[in-house]
Amino acid sequence: MSSFNCAVCHGDNHKLLHSLEDGTLLSCQFCGVVAFFPRPTCEELKAFYDGGYHDTFSKSVMAESIFAQHRYQALVKKMHCYAPDLMTKKKRTLLDVGCGTGDFLQVVQQAGWHVTGTELALDAVNRANQKVSGNVFQGDITDLALPCCSYDLVTSYHVIEHLLEPIAQLRRCYELLASGGLLFLETPNIGSLGARLRGKRWSHIIPPEHIIYFSPFSLKYALNQAGFEHFVVYTTAPQVIESTAHWPFPLKKMADFIYQIVPHIGLGAAVQAIAFKP
Secondary structure: OOOOOOOOOOOOOOEEEEOOOOEEEEEEOOOOOEEEEEEOHHHHHHHHHOHHHHHHHHOOOOHHHHHHHHHHHHHHHHHHHHHHHHOOOOOOOEEEOOOOOHHHHHHHOOOOOOOEEEEEEEHHHHHHHHHOOOOEEEEEOOOOOOOOOOOEEEEEOOOOHHHOOOOHHHHHHHHEEEEEEEEEEEEEEOOOOHHHHHHHOOOOOOOOOOOOOEOHHHHHHHHHHHHOEEEEEEEEOOOOOOHHHHOOOOHHHHHHHHHHHHHOOOOOOOEEEEEEOO
16 A cells, blocks of 8 residues: 555555455545556556447447537537637637547537547547548557647546546646647546445446546646646536436436536536636
8 A cells, every 4th residue: 555656746645535346445635636546557458448448338328429419519608608719710629638439529520620539449549530530549648749739629528537647648738738728627526426425336436447536626736737827627517317317207306406406516426627728
């Protein structure tokens, strides 16, 4: 246990949050980041994601085109609020980090954006390139030769919780953004009501798929560490609540109502951040 160091602040002062069958979740006492221990190796993660991960994900409702359309509509509302000038530009460039099989990129491209995507798994890259004409590249953005200062908007939906080195990727996002550009990031909220009530049975505790977890406080710390000085961090309700899909209708409606209320007190299911580059 003494070999554990926080991937965000590199501190070694931590406490046990949950004991799992194959490891533990440890909470950093300084920055609040929660991480799975023992950390998987790069080789173990590559084997996991090359082992049919995207075949499994493609069966989720989150992989459906209607989900991508709703995601884009919600993003547009945020951009009109925080970056109205961006939405009036004739040429708008977007990079989606961890774009999966490209449904979101396809929707964004159809809305008039010039799009680029990255993904680790070759099969997912090939599927995405069938949708957005060869603009998706295989690899981690920290290794890819993408042009710096080139993108008006970088999106990262449910990617950071998969990473061994989250700060390196956030710093790379900062480098890739054009002056005045924005990073939009979403990740599960370890401080959510669901996480607090369900404990180690929370649906997002699924190592080695998810290995690091953020709350609003710890995500603010991470963004600052990566060089962002101006950002807005808040929690949101889930777009789709898969865990309640088969509940009796009255219980499902009650759960939906609660999920819509708790973001107002910082306990929403997801943390979202909009970070600005000067």
